[in-house]
Amino acid sequence: MVNNWLKIIQRNLIPPRCVLCGDTGFADLDLCAGCLGDLPRNLCCCYRCGEPFASELALPSLCGRCLKRSPQFDETYAPYLYRYQMPYLIGQLKFGRDYKNARLLAMLLGEHIAAGAELPELLLPMPLHPKRYRERGFNQSIEIARHLARRFDIPLDFYSAVRSRDTLHQAGLPAKQRLKNMRGAFRLRKTLQADHVAIVDDVMTTGATVSALAGVLKQAGVGRVDVWVCARA
Template identity: 55%
Template sequence: MVNNWSIIIQNYLFPPTCILCGHPGQSEKDLCLYCESGLIRATECCYRCGALFEETSTAPMLCGACLNKTPYFDETHAVFVYTGAIRYLLTTLKFGGQLKHARLIGQLMAEQFLTIVEIPECLIPVPLHSERYRERGFNQAIEIAKTIAKRMDIPVDLDSIIRQRSTGHQTELSAKQRKKNMLNAFAVKKKLPFNHVAIVDDVMTTGTTVSELAKALKKSGVHRVDVWVCARA
């Protein structure tokens, strides 16, 4: 009840306003119905890696890459396609420090993930190297995960995994170069007492980063690792 009243008071004093167009927001989100309806959802995807399909299917499908070689993670759940307004929100969050975008993104992700049958025991935001964290001042994956965790009542682990190497930006690298760049980038400081966890990140391009993180988690004893991302490129 206290939490409900705090939300009511907050919405009265600071009513939600659409980040994209400036009109009143809806459902406690800084996003209006019109702008939300324009977001392109990732509906036809490989259930393992989230790769986007052009054709529609009534049954879960695997892409050719996953059929050829199974990644270390088990499933990928991406809410949107990395284009248009979603690309703007994520880019201005990561490189512009617009942390309010992380809250909105987390809300949108939680709304969809609440319909997932198997909820993980813990969320693992993709860690940043200490050098990158000092440069940026925040970790966008952590900021997104905080909102998801609050909405879905799932704990977040920020202490068990570290990024032990500074891997630099991967944007301009090929898939092969990304794989080499990320090799053994993560280390488990202490064993996690969970069988099922979900890695949280903002956008997934080739899946190299989350695959390396999933590999480290599975080596430490975690049985199932899902990937939850806002968008799939």
């Protein structure tokens, strides 16, 4: 109750402003209605990896890549495409330490999750290698996951999964090389007491990184692994 009153007071004294154009925010978002409507939605995609389809399909379907070689995770929730203003919103958080974007991205992702996802028992942010964490000073996936954990009242675990190998940046690698690059990249400090886990990340490209982590979770006895990601490249 107290938190709700604080939010109401804050909203009246400092109303949200659009981080893209500076106009008045819409529905408690730091985006106006126009900029929100301009964000590229991932409306028709592979239900397993979130890859967008070229045309709309009537039923949930798998893409050719998942039919040929299924990833280790079970389902992906990726409400937006990594185009237009999404790289800016994610980049400002990731490299500019604009923490309010973590709240915004979590609210956008949370609306998508609330629309129909089966909630997991545990949220697991994508871990950074300690070297990269020291360089960046924080983990953007943890910041996004904090807001989602509060919204859905789900435990957040940013301790158990460890990125044990400092892999090459995935962005410039072909798909096959991405898979090879991620072998042995993750380990668990302890067994997770959950059968259904959702990995939270900012953006997914081919899914090789999150599939490697999901594989470690599955080997440790987790039955189902979903992926919650803000945008799909």
